[in-house]
Each structure stands twice: as C-alpha cells, then as structure tokens.
Amino acid sequence: MSSHTIRLTVNGRSCEGSVEARITLADFLRDGLGLTGTHLGCEHGVCGACTVLVDGHTVRACLMFAAQANGREVTTVEGLAAPSGALNALQQAFHDNHGLQCGFCTPGMLMTLTEFLHDNPDPSEAEVREALTGNLCRCTGYAGIVAAALDAARRLRQEA
Amino acid sequence: MKPAAFDYHAPCTLEEAVGLLAGLDNAKVLAGGQSLVPMMNFRYVIVDHLVDLAQVEGLRSITVAGGALRIGAMTSQRELEFSPEVAQHCPLLGEALGHIGHRQTRNRGTIGGSLVHADPAAELPAVCAAHDAEIEIASTRGVRAVPFRDFTAGFMATIVGPDEIVIAIRLPLWPAGHVHGFREFARRRGDFAIAGAAVLLDVGPDARVRRAAIALCGIASSPIRLGEAEALLTAGKLDAAAIKSAAAAARTIESLSDIHAGADYRRHLAEVMTRRALADAARRAGISL
C-alpha cells in the first residue's frame, strides 16, 4: 500500500503529514492533526457530520482521501472562531437560537452554512432548509438550526 | 468503516493515466469519489489501485462547438450548475443538476464519474439519454466515441473497459428556444430518484411539436427513452390531452422493483413525472394547459 507525503493548509496553518493511501481526509484531520471537531456519522456521504471546506467549498471529508487534499486549503469547524476563542456570528447565532443539543451534527451544519451564507447572504427560510438537506440532525428537529441560520444571515448583513 | 488498502496514483497527463490503467491489475479510476468511495468504505468495492484523474490536464472544460456542448469528464457538477454555457444551451442539464445529491457532493462529483458509475437512479445519464449524447473514451489504443444508447451495459455497468477512461461528453444542442422539463420523485430531497423524467421539446409557434425526447431514470437498469410517447407527441399539437396520452405510455414499461418501491408504483410515478415534466416544458413554451 502506498504512502504519501502531503502538504496542505488547515485553518490557515501549513501542515505536513505522511499518510497511507486509504486514510480519508476526515481521519487525517481527526487522528493526524487532532482536530476532532470534524465528526464521523455514516462514512458514506449522507449524514453531513464530516463536512469541511476544501478551497472554500463544502465537501464530505469521509469521501476524500487525505492524499487528494495535497496542496489544498482546508477549513474545519476549529477555524471558525477568532484566535481569542470568540465565536463568530454564525456560531453565536447557533448559541442564541438553541441551534444545537448534543452537538454531533453541529460542525457539519456550521461548515455548510458558512459556504451557504457566503453565496446567499439574504436567504429565505425555504432556501435555508434546502441548503441543509445534506446535513442530518437527530436532536433538534431543525427549527433552532434554521432560526440560527436566518439570524446569522441578518447579523452578517448588518456587519457588512 | 474504512476502505481496504490500495495504492494511490495521481497522474498528470492522460497518456500517463491510460498507461497506468493498462498496466495495473484490479485498478479503478477515481473521479469525484462521491459514489466510489462510499462503496470502498463499505468494502463493497475492493481495489488494489486507484488512479486519481484530478490532476490530469484537459479533462475539465465546457465548450460550445459544432452544434454541441462538449463537457470534459472531470468537470464537477458544481461547475456545470453555475455555468452560463449550460444555462444558455442545455437548460435541461442545468435543471437536472439541482436534483443530484447535495451541494457537498456536487462540489466534488463529476459528470464523467456519474456516467461511468451508471446508477439506475442517476439524473445525468437520463439527461445524456434525452440528448442522444456521445461519450468519448480514451485508452492506450486511442480515443473512441460511443453514442449514449450503446454506452450502458446492464445494471451499473457500461462498455468502458477496465483500461479505458471517459474523457468527455458531447451533448448535441437542441434549437434555440427549445423547452425542457425535469421532474424527479424521491422520498427526501437529494435521495436516489425512485422515478425521474427528463424531457426536451422543440415546439413551433403553432404549438406543434417538431421533436420530442423523453428519458426516464430509476425505472430500469439504465435510462429508458419513451419512443412511443415521443412519437405520439411529434407533429401533434401540444396540449393537456397530448401530454396525458404521452405520459400514459410510461405505464407499459418493464420496471425495476426493490425495497424502495415496487414495479407498479414506479410505473405510476413514471407516468406522473413524465406528465409533470411535459407540463413544465409546455408552460415554458408559453402554452397554457
């Protein structure tokens, strides 16, 4: 089995690692870099818990091999808050709107909404719900998540 | 679940890629990975080699030439979704893309990968069937072009050999002003289609149908063209009655049956999706039903 040296940027910092070919990006982030915010729910691309940004676009980290991320810029949930630890507007909105209970789906929700709100700063509720179809939540019934997304959109528009 | 061990190759040229496939045993091509990697994670698919096409030059492109839209096989579904050329020249493709999986899978998934994976429920093969697409396939022996109707070969199989790579898809363009419809039934948004209909119509100013193409996904192992329905519509006036009888032709096809839906239900859905897609197309042609 082949081993590969990969160099990539994760949350703005350069990282290097040596990985077996079959190690997924999710496993590399979690086990290789200790960034356990990216969760594994299904490992076949349907639950969205492993969603991260690669070159600014959401991907399923469980469906990408770490070797494929060579030379890429990866953003995980750990990269959302400020260096001081202050939550960003989206995270704060989740906090304020009960957008999470157990928190397992939350990193994936946040990464999906990060891309979505960047592309759609003024979404309708229907558009938010459509955008979240690729992220499953077992706890909340999605109401708090949708409210958080709309609230975050409002805050981000005000900041802009 | 973790995949079994394999060797990973990342060639930079097509020549290198086909050379690798010709020489390696039990190798598979990696395109977007959105269908293949889940199967590897389940260990349904166990390969000794993966040949990643991500860095092969010349496989990502969208060009209009010679009356066709030529799409490089590694073009992502996302790129197609946001492409002005697709929106202008192949609106059926544009509409079908919104039904494929989710944003996160479309960001990585490719058109070539979807066609070669050949899931019976997949939308892109249905669009290719409706357009009578041509598939360009490369190997160490050169490039061959295969019409889409000869491309599929049974359940989740195509005529692409183990040492071949799909490099491009050509969609012959329909006349400017043609209309389209795409309707899919799935239990949840982004789920595999239980039945889907892709429709292309060229309608004259007198509401007469000059040409019709209707392709169904989810019903059989690969997309079906409803030849009878197309014949019923052609040269006739496009109205509610014509749509109803064309859609009824969908009831006579042989259908798959599985835990998601039995054959009868799929046939029923095929008729309903065909009728709705035709109605969408008619509305786009300015015909009130």
Place this chain on the structure above:
Amino acid sequence: MKIENSFRVDLPVAEAWTTLLDIPSVAPCMPGAELIAVEDERTYRGRVKVKLGPVAVAFQGQARLDEVDAAARTVRVKASGSEMKGRGSAQADVQFRIQPDGAGSRVDIATDLALAGAVAQYGRAQGVIGETAQVIIDAFAANLQRQIAARHSAAATTEQPVGAPARPPAEAPALSVFAVLIGLIKRWFARLTTASR
C-alpha cells in the same frame, strides 16, 4: 434466489451431454472461471470472478456433480464457495437438463442460489444477479461454440485428440464478456423501449 437460464449448443444431444460433462475441457469457456484441481471424478475445486455492477467479487470453492442421470440427461451440481476478500459466501444448487433442439441441443439451467454476508446485499434491484447470470451463460455458450468449431476443424486435421483439454485449465478472457455485453444491449434495449429508435 431462483434463477433460470438456458443456452443452445450446435451438437446433437448425446455429444452435448459428453462435452458438457467434460468439466476440465469446458471450464475455460466460462468467463472469469479458473479450475484449480480435480479432486475426484465428480468433485472440482476452482475460482470464479464475477462483476456485479461496480463490484468485482471472486469466489473460491468446490463444485460436485451430485446426481448424474445419463438417461434423462440431467445433472445436479452442488457448489459452494467463499468470497476471497471476506465479503461472504455463496451456495448453489444447480439442475442442468439437456434436450434436443432441432439439429442441436438446448441446455436448461435452474439455479437455487443462496448468498450470505456482504455479497447478499449487492444488486439493489431484483433481477440484477439473474441478468448477470444470463450474461455469463451467454458468454459461456459463445465460447463453447467456438471451442466446438475449433475442435471439429482440428479433428479434421488430426492435430489434437478430441476430448482432451486443448490447454491447461486457464481463465477465460474477460474481453469475450464485453463483446457479448455490447450485443446484448441492443436486444435488451429493444425489450424495454416501446418503439424502435
């Protein structure tokens, strides 16, 4: 799972019977099959590689000719094997019947197939395994015809003794399966579309 298939062979019934029972000789005609050993006159060990859609599986196991009825020209074969990468196992109870069909013969095959483990979940829709079985059997029949034709012309020049394996047991080329698949597409498409295109 019950699967029914049949194929024709251009040999009179008696000759078809002896030809098909000469397992080491006909095994190379089966795409993806490899005969490893002959344990006794009724028991054979081998490997079979099959592609079910995107999944390539390989079974290793044994097949035994259980009930051989030369008068009725029926054979019952009991085969079992395990998937070589741990993805499960298969057991097949196969009834062969050879009947006259014009100048040649028709072979009817009724298979009772039981899959266990991961392989049991492949083929999401009914008929996939049956469809694959028919493709393999059609390829087998085509290869067998070629072998018979070659043997007849070889016999005419007395180059090799009839009945002995032409070469050591080997894997049938996968390319023959693709050639059959392409031919099958048109027939299968015609079956599904309601008007010719």
